[in-house]
Amino acid sequence: MRIYIPCDAAAIATGADKIAAAITAEATRRGVNAHIIRNGSRGMFWLEPLVEIVTPQGRTGFGPMTVADVPGLFEAPATHPKAVGLVEEIPFFAKQQRLTFARCGVIDPLDLDDYTAHGGFAGLAHAIKLGPAGICAEVKESGLRGRGGAGFPTGIKWETVRTAPADQKYIVCNADEGDSGTFADRMMMEGDPFSLVEGMTIAGIATGATKGYVYIRSEYPHAIQTLNTVIARARQAKLLGADIMGSGYSFDMEVFVGAGAYVCGEETALLDSLEGKRGQVRAKPPIPALVGLFGKPTVINNAISLFTIPVILEKGAKHYADFGMGRSRGTMPVQIAGNVKHGGLFEVAFGITLGEIINDIAGGTATGRPVRAVQAGGPLGAYFPPHMFDTPYDYEAFTKRDGLIGHGGLVVYDDKVDMAKMARFAMEFCAHESCGKCTPCRIGSTRGMEVMDKIIAGQEPEKNIALVKDLCETMKFGSLCALGGFTPYPVLSAMTHFPEDFSKAAIKLAAE
Amino acid sequence: MFKPELVNTIVDAHQGPDGLLTILHAIQEEFGFISEDAMRQIALRLNITRAEVYGVVSFYHDYRTQPVGRHVLKLCRAEACQSMGGDTNAAALLARLGVDWGGTTADGRLTVEPVYCLGLCACAPSAMLDGALHARLDAAGLENLAQEAL
Known part of the structure; x- marks a missing residue:
């Protein structure tokens, strides 16, 4: 019996560890050989803790689980009151276009072989063949824009760092995900962390940077632990360090833990913080791509941008760019949160309207009252009233309506909000x-x-x-x-x- | 108890141009807070001024310069948790405990601190008690959680 129980922080916060212990105890009591795998979250948080049992038809889900629901899993799973059927057929999941999040919730995040079996490091292998200029061209062609909120074309940023002459360059991953209503970085760091190692290594090869830092907020202890574990494993497997995959390129990375300052999500404040100072914003110019960490040319990308790099290099720029609308190419991991019935991570091509996300996908509020407002893009994002729910999810369309996509968070409020x-x-x-x-x-x-x-x-x-x-x-x-x-x-x-x-x-x- | 040799060990373990935040994290982990003595010692060892150390300590919300209660309860005050009534529940708990944000109960058992987002926004309201996460905390759930520490 193969059973998946998420190790995602939100799953743990809703009791996943207790469920895992109860399942282990129940299996022992019944003499059943239960193989438990701690996966990432599928991103359907109203179902967490979501337990999945492997069947010949696929992975069937049960959630939200309580300890009292555990014995039933061993007795009559088909008629279990918490059964939700095949997880990948749940409409919320089936309607998504998962590129960045393709492996999240599917694999064992700490298992390098599982990662490789699901396409892991194929993007890096292709990147090594392309070489620095080729990688930058590919990323530019994909149309990928910074997922932190500013939406700056990632390929152009990389090209600037690549052509900047310097004895040392850096890759910095901004995982200081402080916006309320966002959890995409956290989910990926906990659910598919090797893809950040892969994405940053590709960035390093593309730009000539040999050292990377992941700046993670201290509020994410699980993500910090997971990432530290996979970095050590990647190093052991010679996927970090000197001469990666026999390519002659070298790259290594480490985790840096923030100290609870929201402003450090701003790229220049983050760099000062990383240098051990107060996280104060720097005046621009000079841009970090030329004068960044310790005064050296630095790629500073949002975690989701870097998490998206492997799939672009694996499947090709065109495959990625074929999703989306206008100048917003590819997919966006939309995070639906707050007072919402079906909250979670919904990765979809740009162009879907706000109303489709809030009403059709998320099913309105958790309280069952009418939706009054949605704050899009975190604490610095605009509040949208329902009469503007026809706004398509697209950088420019949001700007036109005095709003912003930001890091992709949506916080829903019912009519009681003041x-x-x-x-x-x-x-x-x-x-x-x-x-x-x-x-x-x-x-x-x-x-x-x-x-x-x-x-x-x-x-x-x-x-x-x-x-x-x-x-x-x-x-x-x-x-x-x-x-x-x-x-x-x-x-x-x-x-x-x-x-x-x-x-x-x-x-x-x-x-x- | 402040132990200068322990501060020295921590500083030695985190040398490098970017070491100060990491050192402060380790000091707080060890002592529970960052004392004046610790700041003086760090400044001495890193050859920077005490003002520079204090500037960093006071800038970041994580660092404390005072001891805290035996248990620390961090309650999320950000928007997603507010949308599910987290602010109302938090206000009620603070009033019942007779403390303000950052305050410690008179018996020294519990400190309640604000936190702006734990990334559990689809399972709001959320909290962290001594490093363990809790979500979907309605008023009763929050009260039960606080009782665990009291």
């Missing part, structure tokens, strides 16, 4: 996380929070709303980085689309 409170929270979060280098962000966020308090208290709402709008303009155009520069997005979108929440206090006061 948007004035959310606007205040955006300012509070910015004040809490500001690195302090530029004035609009450092001072603006605190003043914004204070003025929001006045609006909520019903003090001169019209005058104070105008003041917040003016302040947002200053922050938007005067801040050094996206923290101060994008905090106005949630604030202004909340004011524009939900004005009733900002005059509510005033109306209440007037009525008294």
Whole structure:
């Protein structure tokens, strides 16, 4: 009997370790030979902990499991109350186009042979044949854009580093995934970590960098542990180090743990942090591609960009670019979170509308109440009301509607949400996380929070709303980085689309 | 108890241009917080000023300069958890314990700290108790979790 139980942090948080222990105990009690494999998550979090049993038809799922549900797995699995059928036929899963996440949840994340059997290191083998210029051309042709949020073409960044003369270059993976509503980096680091080793090695060969760092936030202890394990295993298998796969290229990498500063997800703040300093934003230019870590040319890519590299090199740029719309090529791992019935990871080609994702795929709210707002793109992303759910998931289409895709997170709210409170929270979060280098962000966020308090208290709402709008303009155009520069997005979108929440206090006061 | 030789061992194990954050992580792991004495010792060993060390310690939310309770409960305050009532539940717990964010109960058993996202956003609200993750915490679930530590 082969049984898959996820070791994903969200599965563990919902009890996967207890289920694994209960299954082991029950199997021993019954004298059944149970082979338990701890896989990553399939990304259907309403079903976690999701147990899968291998059958001749495929992997059948049971979830969300409790310890009390365990004996039933050994008695009558077909009629088990938590049976969900063949996992890959669940509509949420079957409707996806998984390229980056193809192996996540399928394989044993720590098993190098399992990784290789599922296409692992085929991309690296192809990359070695292409050579640095060939790899950069391939990545450019794929149309891959930075998945951290800025959407800068990855191939162009690599080409810049490749052609920069230097005695030392670096690859830095930004896995400081601090946006609320996002967990794609975490899932991949826990579910398919070897593909990051492969993606970073390809980046190293492409640009002439021999050293890589993965900057992981400290809030992800499982991901840190998993990645450290696979790096050691890759080194042992000579897939990291000198003369990788007999190619003559050398590359090695290590994990660096952050210390709980959201702003370190900004690339230049991350570099300062990696150098052991306060994570303060650097003024650009010079760009990190020319003057980056320790002053050397540095590729700094979001984890999902790097996780996507192996499949592009394995299946070809054209295969990847054939997915998507307009200038947004390929697929996006959309993360559906918050007050949502079917939350999880949904990888799909660009072009699907926000409404299809929220209503059709995710099935609306968890509370069963109407959806009132969706925050797209993390704490710095705009709030979308339902009448804008026709917006296609595409970098440019979101920009046109004063929003952003960001790292692909969507946080759903029901009709009980107070948007004035959310606007205040955006300012509070910015004040809490500001690195302090530029004035609009450092001072603006605190003043914004204070003025929001006045609006909520019903003090001169019209005058104070105008003041917040003016302040947002200053922050938007005067801040050094996206923290101060994008905090106005949630604030202004909340004011524009939900004005009733900002005059509510005033109306209440007037009525008294 | 501050032990200078232990600080020296940690500093020696993490030499390199990027070592300070790693050293601070190890110091906090060992002592529970980063004391003035530890900062002085690190500055001395790395040949940097105490202000530089303090600047880094005070910048990052993870580092503490005061001892904490026997148990540490981190509650997520970010948007996804708020959408499922995490903020309301957290406020109720803090009020019942009579502490503010970052505060420790009078008996020194429990410190409640804020955290902005644990990456469990599809199973909100979430929390971390002494490094162990917990998700789908409604008001009763959070209360039970706090009771484990009290």
